[in-house]
Amino acid sequence: MDYKKTLNLPVTKFPMKASLVKREPEQLAEWEESCLYDKIRTESKGRKTFILHDGPPYANGNIHIGTALNKILKDIIIRSKQMSGFNAVYVPGWDCHGLPIEHNVDKEVGLKKKEISHGEFRRLCRSYAEKYIDIQREEFKRLGVMGEWGNPYLTMNYEYEAIIARECGKFALQGGLFRSKKPIYWCCSCKTALAEAEIEYKDESSPSIFVKFALKDNLGLEIPVLADKKVFVVIWTTTPWTIPANLAVALHPDFVYAAVDTGEGEVFILARDLVEGCMKSFGLSDFSILAEIEAGTLEGKQCFHPLYNRESLIVLGSHVTLEAGTGCVHIAPGHGQEDYEAGLLYGLDVYSPVDDRGCFTDEVEFFNGQFVFKADREIVARLRESGGLIKEETIKHSYPHCWRCKKPVIFRATPQWFIPMDSTGLRKKALEEIDKVNWIPRWGRDRIYGMIENRPDWCVSRQRAWGVPIAILYCDKCGEIYINQEVIDHVYALFKEHGADIWFKKDAKELLPNDAVCGKCGNDTFIKETDILDVWFDSGVSHAAVLEQRPDLKWPADLYLEGSDQHRGWFHSSLLTAVGTRGAAPYKSVLTHGFVVDAKGKKMSKSIGNVIAPKKIINQYGAEILRLWVSASDYKDDIRISDNILKQLSDAYKKIRNTCKFMLSNLYDFDPEKDTVLYKSMPDIDRFALHRLQKLIERTTKAYDQFEFHTIYHALYNYCTLDLSAFYLDILKDRLYTSPPKSAERRSAQTVMHIMIDTVSKVMAPILSFTAEEIWIYMPERKDKETSIHLTSLPVVNEELKDEELAKKWELLLKVRGEVTKALEQARTSKLIGHSLDALVTISANKDLYNDLHPYTEDLKSIFIVSQVSLIKEESLAGAYESNDIEGLSILIEPATGEKCERCWVHDTSVGTSPQHPTICKRCEENIKGLRY
């Protein structure tokens, strides 16, 4: 007869093949249809909130792998907090203003730009942003990220724009906003400011001149040998036109300088290491070094300007190099970034006597009205005439050009708006706040602290079209800002109703109360600022525009989570705007992750061609594998991704899936409400399995708490492979298949598996959200089973299922089992056995070990999955395997006695003894009694 029909073999429709690429979109549609997100919200009303505040991605282009990493990490956290008893509302956002969009719209519009109004251009930018928000929204949803996709926050929403203006107004109101000159890239042909991103570098021929600045101060006191000598500091520049704006000469604080007698009655000061080369190129061969001078000695000394009757100060600056020139750098604070910074340190004027066409203003003697590049030649001539020029040549070098008209650009100082770091105490307070925040990983604190500590005043103005205007009016006579609460409220109301566009449509008068009078000079006409705000200000006030505005959110947020570049970006601007207006950081914790790099640890870039798009992974493996990748990686460091890594994760996924499938397939006839077996009635191994499960819960609970997801991945995966697949479930097969279906021992195993699958699926739910749900659907029905796993809670440790003493015993058994498998493998290699059930195992143990094993004598064969085990005390066994790891243990493997039972495959001497069932063993004969077959 066919005894196979008397077995309880696994049955399930849960597919082995995940078909994630096909199934995930279907699952998403089902969640959408059943309004799962709303259900979660409703069910968790009144719970304590956990708010992860989303850092808004830029609404341009498709998402890349780093964005996917970021959003999936957030989703894992949101889901795990939600399942830990919190109400974790997630409102995603987008950063909508800014140059890249403006730039792209510019390109799309092309030559028509001149025909388009400012308002129309802004409208195009808005719709461009909308388009990419829709694209990215779908991409994020496809990753399985759950949130308020129907109601995200956008920095271009009218209300958001109104709040940006209001927050900026708050800074102004408390004296935290001022206007000052700063050099920026300027195109003289387009008469416009340019951003770094709008600059193209091209080779250009420029004059290269060496100029000597006569020292005004006598160095004779410090360096006697120079007393009564004609001493000059020698500089080198490739922009002669900036000489009229020269205010200083910079030396490097760490360089040694030399005073060189030229042999022609003069002394030149230049960097010691460059003396040889320079003097040679000046054609001065008869020189001698008179003295070596520390840069510090010269700091603060005055020189004469080579053209005008004024001084030029010697300053120190670490931007000075020995790569070219003389080691002494000409400083024009109005015409260079580093010059500007050096100037700030020494309190120099940001002198920039050049108009918007690039022509010298009237205050520039000799060259007024001349276009700067054309003036180069005349300036050189003038220098030669005055004796300041040492040498002139022409060099080719890379020079910045305008992306639009391709002409060379200049650095030119224009009025900009700044948020001061020190005059209002912003820096000090921000530094204090940094130490109240929990930075994960810890070094994030040092990173942002250093940045805040050293940063200059925040320049918040941009001369662009697509953004929120600095909604400030200032006196057209004295420049004083006209600001009060009434103005702020008025602008806020206007923006909220019409968007920021209204600012450009109304003139200054309409934006102010009728009786507005300058508080400083009494004048009643005002200028409307049309510069827009730095977009970092936009996103930086999201705490005000989102956390404070939405009733289901809160201020401060529990967590901000972004890549480590955001210490300079969003964490930074959020901190400054919050501290500046509310006196506190807008976040309690800040978590940062690294960047996605390729298999070799190199960054991804289009030019190297090592970019992996999330879309490709989703279409090949499914979003679930991407989510597993995020969880498996230690995000604190850079995260590698490669086909090999994805393949490995895909294999791991299959293993987890199959393990769950196996448990489900053995629960087909299990009704948890009727068939559950009490813990105390369970066999030891079942109770040990439950103990191990509690350990898994302990570990994963702690890991979720500490955002250590890769620990969860490893714990879960190792649990599935080691605890379950290779141990418990493997041993369980015999019991599950051969025992009577309703027998206590089989029900006990099913009870355990039911708890296991329930636990494991919940533990994986925040990470493998699709698969956990799929498992949930296939789990046995019961009265209060939730409709979705995402409505349930993470498992908590049940202390009653823990038994350390029992565990200790079983850990020893496990160790012995490991030795037995080694012995079995040897026997297999020598063709003594094939399957382990072919074996009879004799265990010889020393006294202690024997006493430990003895209580389990009857269980050993099932634990080892062999047919027979005999346990003996301290006898030497000829040809036995001697354990290396366990003292006093030797194991002898022999072929099992008796025939192989056709039904349970165990070898037993009882096979053949029954007349009715001659091919099966006694145990099986008992087990099929009463069964219908």
Place this chain on the structure above:
RNA sequence: GGGCCUGUAGCUCAGUUCGGCUAGAGCGCACGCCUGAUAAGCGUGAGGUCGAUGGUUCAAUUCCAUCCAGGCCCA
């Protein structure tokens, strides 16, 4: 060039808090078993001078210095 960070088997991660037994796990790989989880399951085995060099020490993967490689942010 500066600030912050990383470098343990082919891969993903443990371990080193205050330095100390043959540095662990899983996967992958190789070989074998099974065919009642089957495009599955089980077992065994081989893989690492813990980025390199120097120093401190009785002893360093662990501490210090330098260097190399890589990342983020500045310049």
